[in-house]
Amino acid sequence: xxxxxxxxxxxxxxxxxxxxxxxxxxxxxxxxxxxxxxxxxxxxxxxxxxxxxxxxxxxxxxxxxxxxxxxxxxxxxxxxxxxxxxxxxxxxxxxxxxxxxxxxxxxxxxxxxxxxxxxxxxxxxxxxxxxxxxxxxxxxxxxxxxxxxxxxxxxxxxxxxxxxxxxxxxxxxxxxxxxxxxxxxxxxxxxxxxxxxxxxxxxxxxxxxxxxxxxxxxxxxxxxxxxxxxxxxxxxxxxxxxxxxxxxxxxxxxxxxxxxxxxxxxxxxxxxxxxxxxxxxxxxxxxxxxxxxxxxxxxxxxxxxxxxxxxxxxxxxxxxxxxxxxxxxxxxxxxxxxxxxxxxxxxxxxxxxxxxxxxxxxxxxxxxxxxxxxxxxxxxxxxxxxxxxxxxxxxxxxxxxxxxxxxxxxxxxxxxxxxxxxxxxxxxxxxxxxxxxxxxxxxxxxxxxxxxxxxxxxxxxxxxxxxxxxxxxxxxxxxxxxxxxxxxxxxxxxxxxxxxxxxxxxxxxxxxxxxxxxxxxxxxxxxxxxxxxxxxxxxxxxxxxxxxxxxxxxxxxxxxxx
Amino acid sequence: xxxxxxxxxxxxxxxxxxxxxxxxxxxxxxxxxxxxxxxxxxxxxxxxxxxxxxxxxxxxxxxxxxxxxxxxxxxxxxxxxxxxxxxxxxxxxxxxxxxxxxxxxxxxxxxxxxxxxxxxxxxxxxxxxxxxxxxxxxxxxxxxxxxxxxxxxxxxxxxxxxxxxxxxxxxxxxxxxxxxxxxxxxxxxxxxxxxxxxxxxxxxxxxxxxxxxxxxxxxxxxxxxxxxxxxxxxxxxxxxxxxxxxxxxxxxxxxxxxxxxxxxxxxxxxxxxxxxxxxxxxxxxxxxxxxxxxxxxxxxxxxxxxxxxxxxxxxxxxxxxxxxxxxxxxxxxxxxxxxxxxxxxxxxxxxxxxxxxxxxxxxxxxxxxxxxxxxxxxxxxxxxxxxxxxxxxxxxxxxxxxxxx
Numbered sequence: 001x002x003x004x005x006x007x008x009x010x011x012x013x014x015x016x017x018x019x020x021x022x023x024x025x026x027x028x029x030x031x032x033x034x035x036x037x038x039x040x041x042x043x044x045x046x047x048x049x050x051x052x053x054x055x056x057x058x059x060x061x062x063x064x065x066x067x068x069x070x071x072x073x074x075x076x077x078x079x080x081x082x083x084x085x086x087x088x089x090x091x092x093x094x095x096x097x098x099x100x101x102x103x104x105x106x107x108x109x110x111x112x113x114x115x116x117x118x119x120x121x122x123x124x125x126x127x128x129x130x131x132x133x134x135x136x137x138x139x140x141x142x143x144x145x146x147x148x149x150x151x152x153x154x155x156x157x158x159x160x161x162x163x164x165x166x167x168x169x170x171x172x173x174x175x176x177x178x179x180x181x182x183x184x185x186x187x188x189x190x191x192x193x194x195x196x197x198x199x200x201x202x203x204x205x206x207x208x209x210x211x212x213x214x215x216x217x218x219x220x221x222x223x224x225x226x227x228x229x230x231x232x233x234x235x236x237x238x239x240x241x242x243x244x245x246x247x248x249x250x251x252x253x254x255x256x257x258x259x260x261x262x263x264x265x266x267x268x269x270x271x272x273x274x275x276x277x278x279x280x281x282x283x284x285x286x287x288x289x290x291x292x293x294x295x296x297x298x299x300x301x302x303x304x305x306x307x308x309x310x311x312x313x314x315x316x317x318x319x320x321x322x323x324x325x326x327x328x329x330x331x332x333x334x335x336x337x338x339x340x341x342x343x344x345x346x347x348x349x350x351x352x353x354x355x356x357x358x359x360x361x362x363x364x365x366x367x368x369x370x371x372x373x374x375x376x377x378x379x380x381x382x383x384x385x386x387x388x389x390x391x392x393x394x395x396x397x398x399x400x401x402x403x404x405x406x407x408x409x410x411x412x413x414x415x416x417x418x419x420x421x422x423x424x425x426x427x428x429x430x431x432x433x434x435x436x437x438x439x440x441x442x443x444x445x446x447x448x449x450x451x452x453x454x455x456x457x458x459x460x461x462x463x464x465x466x467x468x469x470x471x472x473x474x475x476x477x478x479x480x481x482x483x484x485x486x487x488x489x490x491x492x493x494x495x496x497x498x499x500x501x502x503x504x505x506x507x508x509x510x511x512x513x514x515x516x517x518x519x520x521x522x523x524x525x526x527x528x529x530x531x532x533x534x535x536x537x538x539x540x541x542x543x544x545x546x547x548x549x550x551x552x553x554x555x556x557x558x559x560x561x562x
Numbered sequence: 563x564x565x566x567x568x569x570x571x572x573x574x575x576x577x578x579x580x581x582x583x584x585x586x587x588x589x590x591x592x593x594x595x596x597x598x599x600x601x602x603x604x605x606x607x608x609x610x611x612x613x614x615x616x617x618x619x620x621x622x623x624x625x626x627x628x629x630x631x632x633x634x635x636x637x638x639x640x641x642x643x644x645x646x647x648x649x650x651x652x653x654x655x656x657x658x659x660x661x662x663x664x665x666x667x668x669x670x671x672x673x674x675x676x677x678x679x680x681x682x683x684x685x686x687x688x689x690x691x692x693x694x695x696x697x698x699x700x701x702x703x704x705x706x707x708x709x710x711x712x713x714x715x716x717x718x719x720x721x722x723x724x725x726x727x728x729x730x731x732x733x734x735x736x737x738x739x740x741x742x743x744x745x746x747x748x749x750x751x752x753x754x755x756x757x758x759x760x761x762x763x764x765x766x767x768x769x770x771x772x773x774x775x776x777x778x779x780x781x782x783x784x785x786x787x788x789x790x791x792x793x794x795x796x797x798x799x800x801x802x803x804x805x806x807x808x809x810x811x812x813x814x815x816x817x818x819x820x821x822x823x824x825x826x827x828x829x830x831x832x833x834x835x836x837x838x839x840x841x842x843x844x845x846x847x848x849x850x851x852x853x854x855x856x857x858x859x860x861x862x863x864x865x866x867x868x869x870x871x872x873x874x875x876x877x878x879x880x881x882x883x884x885x886x887x888x889x890x891x892x893x894x895x896x897x898x899x900x901x902x903x904x905x906x907x908x909x910x911x912x913x914x915x916x917x918x919x920x921x922x923x924x925x926x927x928x929x930x931x932x933x934x935x936x937x938x939x940x941x942x943x944x945x946x947x948x949x950x951x952x953x954x955x956x957x958x959x960x961x962x963x964x965x966x967x
Contacts, residue, residue, distance in 0.1 A: 247643070522826075
């Protein structure tokens with residue numbers, strides 16, 4: 001082992017990679033919000049930009065939308081996740097459901113949102129399937145479903161993506177809670193499945209999934225791409241309006257955007273505090289409820305099918321939505337209410353070939369670069385921890401997940417512009433690293449720690465040094481989780497919209513910026529093409545991550561999945 | 563404290579940032595321009611919301627590479643104002659050379675704002691070799707953009723006039739004036755809408771409506787500040803208040819832009835759409851995106867007409883390449899491709915009698931397009947109002963209808 005001192009610095013490199021951009025971005029937002037940004041002509045501290053932001057007539061509605069859609073999406077996702085686990089954990093259907101929903105994690109939010117929009121729009125597949133036989137519609141009904149003023153489509157779009165995420169996070173937490181035996185005891189005492197789980201397992205699981213839940217809440221309140229596709233338009237959510245201000249020709253609007261971003265940050269923090277207070281209140285109520293001794297056996301009869309139905313709907317919505325995207329990408333003329341196109345065509349694809357190639361290549365290169373660096377950093381942090389250099393500051397990995405992108409990426413974009421760094425693939429890749437690293441680290445940490453250290457001890461007994469143990473024993477044995485972590489990081493990078501848009505400055509485009517840019521055009525054929533590529537790219541990497549170990553280890557009995 | 567850090571970092575960054583060597587380009591010395599341009603990459607910031615236009619720009623890029631060794635990168639904008647922002651920001655950051663924007667597809671308020679602030683390179687249009695083929699006698703309108711003289715700071719490359727699109731099988735007799743449209747909307751609830759201002763086409767519809775409700779529209783050619791704005795626009799808001807409850811989705815949502823409006827027509831969600839490109843419907847039919855029973859028409863009182871320009875920012879990094887691009891899109895072969903009804907259906911700015919016979923033949927070979935009106939059916943082209951009207955009306959619309967849920 002070289003310098004023991006060197007190892008204690010390792011975690012701090014990663015923490016710097018995560019925290020510095022967030023902090024710099026916040027500075028780059030807070031200062032102009034109060035009028036200070038010399039490079040853009042703001043030299044005096046003033047509240048004028050706050051007045052402009054606060055006097056925007058759409059502000060109350062935009063704030064209400066952000067809070068309501070964010071809280072509703074999070075609460076629904078969490079409730080459904082808990083219900084699915086409580087009602088079905090330990091059954092064969094549960095294994096099946098988690099396997100079916102897991103791939104959805106790799107699906108970019110934008111692709112899922114497009115799929116949902118194609119499904120539920122008045123001219124979408126559901127209306128077509130029911131028309132004209134059931135509905136009597138021979139043309140699409142005049143109903144406001146997508147972009148509805150209540151944000152219900154937006155909430156639905158968030159829920160279908162966040163339930164799989166929270167489900168996988170809960171699964172990881174369950175492994176550390178001895179949940180199955182606890183539940184067995186509860187059932188032996190006569191408790192119903194759901195009630196027993198809620199009373200005995202949830203109190204131990206929730207603290208472990210608390211940070212992911214906060215990440216979901218902050219994300220749902222401030223998301224831009226999904227809100228652009230499914231959200232209301234008169235006015236839009238606050239985050240979308242901030243982006244609109246950011247990209248206006250009038251420079252004064254950038255200050256106003258900065259003030260809006262600070263407001264968004266305060267909003268997210270405020271709601272997080274309220275959420276925490278609600279947690280405490282529910283916990284207090286839950287203690288009484290648990291002590292009441294109510295067995296809740298009858299509740300299972302309604303709740304178990306309800307949970308199954310919820311999971312089924314999510315799976316079906318995503319599957320049908322994605323199928324719809326692919327069908328539209330090959331559609332020629334397709335009039336309402338025909339269920340399938342009258343004519344099929346490759347023109348939508350061939351017409352895009354010129355840009356599909358280079359943009360897909362750039363997307364993949366940026367994702368590969370960011371993920372490779374994130375892998376190296378994560379492995380070094382975990383190895384440092386294994387060698388006794390653990391720091392609690394590593395909890396900061398959640399910082400980029402909880403700080404809303406719209407609150408600090410605009411600040412970074414201003415710095416990048418002044419530095420002349422914007423518009424380069426490297427700058428985009430560097431910023432992607434900030435968001436990729438947390439997911440890679442979180443996905444790798446558990447399997448890394450769960451690794452049986454006795455294998456390392458045996459190797460050391462045979463004379464291997466710590467480096468040899470790492471390279472020749474630990475990493476090869478962890479091939480599967482390493483590849484999965486890589487796929488998670490890759491998918492995270494591919495899905496980035498706002499960082500790519502603002503730092504790429506129009507000169508770096510990825511399949512995601514391209515697909516979301518098409519959202520406003522409502523050109524379903526082209527959206528179909530780009531969203532299909534956007535969904536296929538991370539899926540492909542996931543498939544490789546699952547298949548490769550099987551190939552590599554086909555001669556190694558001990559590495560088979562049992 | 564934070565702002566001190568910021569000020570220090572910004573000062574440091576500015577000191578470190580040395581602008582690229584300013585490049586002297588003289589459009590009058592065309593051979594030198596061609597030589598300088600060779601090997602350059604031109605970033606053309608142009609609206610990227612229409613797949614057909616994007617494909618056309620890509621094909622121009624192929625020609626530019628093959629003929630002049632210049633690479634074209636199409637920076638696809640959601641809104642042309644984004645490119646203007648970019649140039650303004652660069653100037654504020656002190657980047658007076660080596661700017662990211664080499665060429666912009668521009669007109670209207672964006673052109674006015676850049677020209678007034680001295681952000682445009684030029685004059686250059688008259689020096690382009692292909693300028694001799696542009697017919698300014700027959701189309702004097704292309705020298706004036708939204709009432710402002712262009713003065714060579716933009717090279718016109720296509721002419722547009724608003725046309726309305728309708729499905730002739732479901733709507734045999736469309737309403738041919740604003741008043742007729744007003745009545746038709748009330749009788750056919752949910753079957754008409756317009757893109758949500760400040761979208762370009764949506765705001766253009768408001769201006770078209772303003773022409774329809776005014777007794778003396780000549781006032782629109784002067785800046786909005788010179789007139790009693792509230793009195794002039796009052797009939798417009800009255801018109802909108804009247805039709806809004808009968809719009810698609812009762813005016814609770816609007817399509818985002820021209821392609822989204824066209825998609826609603828294709829889906830049968832609305833009966834009447836409109837576009838600035840008179841050939842859009844034909845091109846969409848050729849692509850299988852629109853039923854072939856769609857036709858176009860204009861209002862009896864006339865419809866708005868304007869032109870598109872290519873302008874070069876004062877700090878463009880690749881001015882020579884941008885000039886070569888500006889000249890190439892006036893090339894008869896490219897102009898004929900843009901006018902092809904199966905490609906874009908744009909109206910050329912070239913004078914056919916100024917062309918060599920083989921070039922004229924390219925235009926003669928073009929068909930009109932199944933839904934496109936013949937030139938003599940296009941009626942009166944209305945002058946675009948002064949750009950201040952567009953910005954004020956758009957802002958007012960947002961305040962009145964854009965945030966009310």
